[in-house]
Amino acid sequence: xxxxxxxxxxxxxxxxxxxxxxxxxxxxxxxxxxxxxxxxxxxxxxxxxxxxxxxxxxxxxxxxxxxxxxxxxxxxxxxxxxxxxxxxxxxxxxxxxxxxxxxxxxxxxxxxxxxxxxxxxxxxxxxxxxxxxxxxxxxxxxxxxxxxxxxxxxxxxxxxxxxxxxxxxxxxxxxxxxxxxxxxxxxxxxxxxxxxxxxxxxxxxxxxxxxxxxxxxxxxxxxxxxxxxxxxxxxxxxxxxxxxxxxxxxxxxxxxxxxxxxxxxxxxxxxxxxxxxxxxxxxxxxxxxxxxxxxxxxxxxxxxxxxxxxxxxxxxxxxxxxxxxxxxxxxxxxxxxxxxxxxxxxxxxxxxxxxxxxxxxxxx
Amino acid sequence: xxxxxxxxxxxxxxxxxxxxxxxxxxxxxxxxxxxxxxxxxxxxxxxxxxxxxxxxxxxxxxxxxxxxxxxxxxxxxxxxxxxxxxxxxxxxxxxxxxxxxxxxxxxxxxxxxxxxxxxxxxxxxxxxxxxxxxxxxxxxxxxxxxxxxxxxxxxxxxxxxxxxxxxxxxxxxxxxxxxxxxxxxxxxxxxxxxxxxxxxxxxxxxxxxxxxxxxxxxxxxxxxxxxxxxxxxxxxxxxxxxxxxxxxxxxxxxxxxxxxxxxxxxxxxxxxxxxxxxxxxxxxxxxxxxxxxxxxxxxxxxxxxxxxxxxxxxxxxxxxxxxxxxxxxxxxxxxxxxxxxxxxxxxxxxxxxxxxxxxxxxxxxxxxxxxxxxxxxxxxxxxxxxxxxxxxxxxxxxxxxxxxxxxxxxxxxxxxxxxxxxxxxxxxxxxxxxx
Numbered sequence: 001x002x003x004x005x006x007x008x009x010x011x012x013x014x015x016x017x018x019x020x021x022x023x024x025x026x027x028x029x030x031x032x033x034x035x036x037x038x039x040x041x042x043x044x045x046x047x048x049x050x051x052x053x054x055x056x057x058x059x060x061x062x063x064x065x066x067x068x069x070x071x072x073x074x075x076x077x078x079x080x081x082x083x084x085x086x087x088x089x090x091x092x093x094x095x096x097x098x099x100x101x102x103x104x105x106x107x108x109x110x111x112x113x114x115x116x117x118x119x120x121x122x123x124x125x126x127x128x129x130x131x132x133x134x135x136x137x138x139x140x141x142x143x144x145x146x147x148x149x150x151x152x153x154x155x156x157x158x159x160x161x162x163x164x165x166x167x168x169x170x171x172x173x174x175x176x177x178x179x180x181x182x183x184x185x186x187x188x189x190x191x192x193x194x195x196x197x198x199x200x201x202x203x204x205x206x207x208x209x210x211x212x213x214x215x216x217x218x219x220x221x222x223x224x225x226x227x228x229x230x231x232x233x234x235x236x237x238x239x240x241x242x243x244x245x246x247x248x249x250x251x252x253x254x255x256x257x258x259x260x261x262x263x264x265x266x267x268x269x270x271x272x273x274x275x276x277x278x279x280x281x282x283x284x285x286x287x288x289x290x291x292x293x294x295x296x297x298x299x300x301x302x303x304x305x306x307x308x309x310x311x312x313x314x315x316x317x318x319x320x321x322x323x324x325x326x327x328x329x330x331x332x333x334x335x336x337x338x339x340x341x342x343x344x345x346x347x348x349x350x351x352x353x354x355x356x357x358x359x360x361x362x363x364x
Numbered sequence: 365x366x367x368x369x370x371x372x373x374x375x376x377x378x379x380x381x382x383x384x385x386x387x388x389x390x391x392x393x394x395x396x397x398x399x400x401x402x403x404x405x406x407x408x409x410x411x412x413x414x415x416x417x418x419x420x421x422x423x424x425x426x427x428x429x430x431x432x433x434x435x436x437x438x439x440x441x442x443x444x445x446x447x448x449x450x451x452x453x454x455x456x457x458x459x460x461x462x463x464x465x466x467x468x469x470x471x472x473x474x475x476x477x478x479x480x481x482x483x484x485x486x487x488x489x490x491x492x493x494x495x496x497x498x499x500x501x502x503x504x505x506x507x508x509x510x511x512x513x514x515x516x517x518x519x520x521x522x523x524x525x526x527x528x529x530x531x532x533x534x535x536x537x538x539x540x541x542x543x544x545x546x547x548x549x550x551x552x553x554x555x556x557x558x559x560x561x562x563x564x565x566x567x568x569x570x571x572x573x574x575x576x577x578x579x580x581x582x583x584x585x586x587x588x589x590x591x592x593x594x595x596x597x598x599x600x601x602x603x604x605x606x607x608x609x610x611x612x613x614x615x616x617x618x619x620x621x622x623x624x625x626x627x628x629x630x631x632x633x634x635x636x637x638x639x640x641x642x643x644x645x646x647x648x649x650x651x652x653x654x655x656x657x658x659x660x661x662x663x664x665x666x667x668x669x670x671x672x673x674x675x676x677x678x679x680x681x682x683x684x685x686x687x688x689x690x691x692x693x694x695x696x697x698x699x700x701x702x703x704x705x706x707x708x709x710x711x712x713x714x715x716x717x718x719x720x721x722x723x724x725x726x727x728x729x730x731x732x733x734x735x736x737x738x739x740x741x742x743x744x745x746x747x748x749x750x751x752x753x754x755x756x757x758x759x760x761x762x763x764x765x766x767x768x769x770x771x772x773x774x775x776x777x778x779x780x781x782x783x784x785x786x787x788x789x790x791x792x793x794x795x796x797x798x799x
Contacts (some may be wrong), residue, residue: 027474034467124581127554136555137491137513138462156470158641231492234461272471275456289418289427289457 006175017164021157029156030228030269036163038264041171042248043257044217045104047174049246050255051183052210053190054103058115059218060242061122064234066092066222068126068175071139071232081143081227085166089216090224100208109195119242121265138233141226161226170217177213186210218245239241247296251303253310262311270295370789392589399625401720404479410446410714412482413454413472420459425638426485426609428694429508430455432703433710435690436683440711443798445460447719451711454478462492462770469493471514473502480505480726483524483706487511487556494521496577503726505713506646506706506752510632511556512777515751522730522745523752524706526668528557528605528630529777530755532564534666535603535628537773537783538758541628542566545589549599551590551614553606554579561605561630567779580610585789591617601626606633612642615659616650627663631756634665635698636764637672657764659760665766666756669738669792672698673765678792679705679738686797694732712737737799751777755786 021029045059069088073079079087099118106114126133133139145158177183185206188196193203226232248267253259271292278288307314416430417423430453434495437451440760445451454476456457456468465484472478473496480503484490487509494513496665497504498520503777505512506524507512514523539548549568552558558579566574575598578590591614594602602625604614611633618625633639636639640656647654670677675684687696694700716729755774772786 025475027471030467030470030474047476065461120583124583127581136488138488138513140491140495142495158476225463229463229492230495231466233462233488235461235488236492238461240459240461241463279454284431292457293419335681 002179003154003172003176006172010172014165014168015170018161021160021164026154026156029154029160031272032160033156033163033228034223034268035264036160036167037221037228038245038248038267039167040224041221041245041268042131042252042263043171043174043260044214044221045245046249046252046254046256046260046263047158047178047217048210050247051102051178051186051190052207053186054107054210055112055237055246056103056115056211057112057242057246058099058118058122059214059245060237060239061118062092062096062218063222063225063241064123064232064237065095065127065215065218067226067232067237068133068139068222069219070223070226071141072132074141074226075139081162084227085220085223089220092219092222093212096212096219097208099215103211104204104207116242120236123237126234134233136234138231138235139215140231143227143230159228159312163228166220166224166283170220171260174213174217175257182206182209189200189225200313247300251310251313253307253314256310256312258309260314266299266311276300327357377733402479402723403477404742405449405721408449409452409475409698410449411452411454411478412480412710413456413469413476413478414482415458415459415465415472415484415486415493416455417485417489418457419650420457420461422460422744425697425699428697428699429706430483431486431694431708432687432691432700434688434703436704436707436711439686439797440707443796446711446714448799451714453482453682458486458489460486460489462489465489465492466496469496473497473500479503479723482710484704485509487513493548497521501723505724505726505730506709508702508706510560512560515749515777518750522727522750524709526631526666526741526753526756527751528560528708528779529564530754530775531565531666532561532605533559533567533775533783534564534756534758534773536565537775538570538666539565539601539603539628540570540781541602543751546573546600547575547598549575549594549597549602549625550577550607551594551604552577552579552600553610554581554622556630556634558606560603561610564777565603568783569603572659579794580606582610583608585609585613587613588617592621592624595621595623599625601628603628604633605630605725608633608635608638608642611663612639615643615663616646616654623753625796631666631668634663634761634766635759636660636766637697638693639663640764660761660764663761664758664769665761666758667766668740668753668756668770669701670740671759671766671768672696672701673767682793682797683738708738708799709734715799735789735799736790738793740790741774742788744776762785 021032024032041063043061045056048054048056066088069091070084073084073087103111104112127135143155145153145155149158185201188201189203189206197203241343244267248263249260251266272294274295275288278291302313307317375571386391414430416427418427434453437453440586441450454472456472458464458468469481481497483506485508490507490509494504498518502520506522510525510528511626512529514521550562550565550660552562576594576599577760578591578594580587587610604611604627606614611629615627638659643654643656643659650776670679670682674680683701686704687700710732713730717725731799733745734743736742736760739753741753744751744754755772756769757766757772773783774786775781775783
């Protein structure tokens with residue numbers, strides 16, 4: 001039943017996105033596709049951090065794996081997009097499993113360090129085998145809209161449709177997964193791995209599984225990015241991408257699907273919007289170019305000060321009296337006191353402890 | 365629970381749609397009322413766009429280029445514009461990240477409706493949009509990259525600066541001529557820039573003379589082992605395809621080893637002002653004091669624009685005047701000269717394209733060939749070749765400025781093509797400062 005409800009909601013959302021995409025200009029359609037890419041990537045990271053309590057600074061590298069897999073499948077095997085996306089995600093899932101096995105033994109700053117290494121080292125592999133990965137110049141793919149849509153149909157709208165559909169399917173699957181037994185188990189190992197182990201949960205296996213799910217999302221996002229930008233090159237998967245994903249997840253609200261949407265909107269739209277404003281106010285280009293970075297920092301500081309649970313947490317707090325507080329979060333509403341009373345993050349510190357603090361005992 | 369789930373999902377959907385609508389309201393197309401012969405051209409204005417690394421790792425130095433080009437456009441606008449139209453130059457930051465390049469270029473083309481993309485900077489970044497621009501039939505002129513990839517295969521795209529293969533051949537020919545029988549070592553950046561350069565060098569320098577080839581990656585500043593290997597190979601001449609920071613590191617590492625070979629450095633990594641500053645800064649970090657200009661003394665390099673130090677050159681005088689009026693905050697260095705010179709070339713092309721040019725008129729005008737202008741060698745523009753400059757002169761750094769040695773040499777990008785002396789002379793800059 002839950003599945004049906006999520007599906008119904010996704011269909012409604014899909015219809016609304018379709019209506020919007022037809023209204024928007026071609027560049028906004030492109031941004032819509034970009035937002036969809038980031039929604040998937042951030043949702044995957046958010047599940048990992050917010051639910052299983054592990055951190056990853058390496059999801060940008062997983063995106064690179066998905067993107068290169070997609071590009072190679074399209075270039076050499078000429079696969080259609082509906083086959084490329086799941087295949088790329090599956091390939092990245094395998095990589096996520098391998099990393100996850102190592103990662104499950106680490107926690108806190110050590111895990112952050114290990115995944116950081118991945119983000120720094122992996123994209124430069126493309127430079128080691130330039131004949132396969134195209135080196136610095138990357139791999140270029142051709143994307144065209146289906147002929148039956150007409151010759152004048154904007155390609156960016158097609159990209160927006162495909163990416164939005166992929167994002168909605170991912171959100172539905174994640175919503176179901178996190179509400180299932182697996183999701184409950186993740187929350188258990190996040191809150192107290194020792195207690196969870198005592199109840200018979202396999203903490204290590206659950207952590208690896210969370211890594212696999214997160215990497216799968218990142219891989220799909222990478223394939224979507226390749227489909228959108230039509231070029232895969234190492235310069236797109238720098239450490240700053242991994243950091244941007246983490247920022248988006250924290251800004252939006254860790255562990256919530258709506259938070260991933262908020263995070264994606266901030267990551268994609270704030271820089272463009274702020275640059276537009278800055279240049280239209282006649283600031284010199286040197287200043288205007290740095291304003292998005294400053295704005296990003298200001299937004300991050302403000303959100304963290306005002307809404308420690310991210311934008312989604314903040315909205316919940318503001319709208320507390322209007323909407324039941326358990327909406328839009330993965331966390332089961334029945335775990336603690338009536339949810340509306342602890343909707344503000346400050347009053348439920350146990351759920352949002354910094355990752356790593358609560359894992360020390362379990363891993364020693 | 366049931367209702368809450370549905371509401372939750374609906375909330376997500378509402379968020380998405382609200383954001384989209386907000387985004388859509390943010391800006392409707394600002395193309396404006398046009399008596400237009402092409403997108404981006406109105407009665408009073410020609411709108412062009414570019415992607416530039418204004419922030420991020422490639423920003424130091426390169427972020428000066430677009431403001432310098434814009435300074436020249438302001439000079440043109442103040443002197444009557446192009447057939448009465450003023451150039452408006454919108455350059456957006458891509459941070460040298462190809463994904464961002466893809467996004468900002470679509471913004472320029474789809475939303476701002478620019479007439480052309482001008483001087484987009486970087487090989488990996490521009491490769492992310494070159495197919496898109498060509499399939500959208502948007503002129504993509506004077507890419508700021510020395511890759512020879514723009515020369516063929518893209519009808520809308522034109523290179524400008526001397527490509528790395530040609531440059532490598534010219535450096536190689538000079539080394540072969542002046543250092544016959546000496547042991548040569550190569551030091552190069554392990555990407556398309558360095559590899560193309562090495563390719564060009566290899567076309568000219570006999571492989572029996574090359575005793576060691578060492579590469580570096582720009583993310584790893586520990587080049588000690590590579591330099592030690594070059595020294596151990598007994599190289600007497602080191603040809604370096606490095607960006608300025610790594611030219612400075614190479615020089616300092618050799619100094620530390622008490623090794624003093626002759627350095628021949630690509631134009632990219634040999635701007636004396638940049639190098640001297642970097643040398644002093646790096647040495648200071650290591651607790652030593654050096655005189656930057658002393659250390660750059662004797663470095664051999666090449667140049668495809670007149671030398672900055674040559675105050676009597678009419679082109680340098682023009683660009684210095686424009687710089688002092690419109691871009692005085694930036695130092696008058698190689699990047700600024702580059703920006704103004706490529707701006708000049710664009711104005712040449714636009715004037716040739718006609719009074720009410722369509723997009724095709726611009727590409728046709730360039731394909732028909734352009735006069736040399738600020739370039740010391742002619743361009744190879746034709747219907748089949750969109751590469752750009754064909755040659756350069758060799759020079760030596762003396763007291764912080766490059767001093768030209770001998771004639772301008774030209775060549776092609778093929779292994780067998782000869783490196784020949786350019787017999788023509790460069791016309792002086794027009795006194796009006798307008799092409």
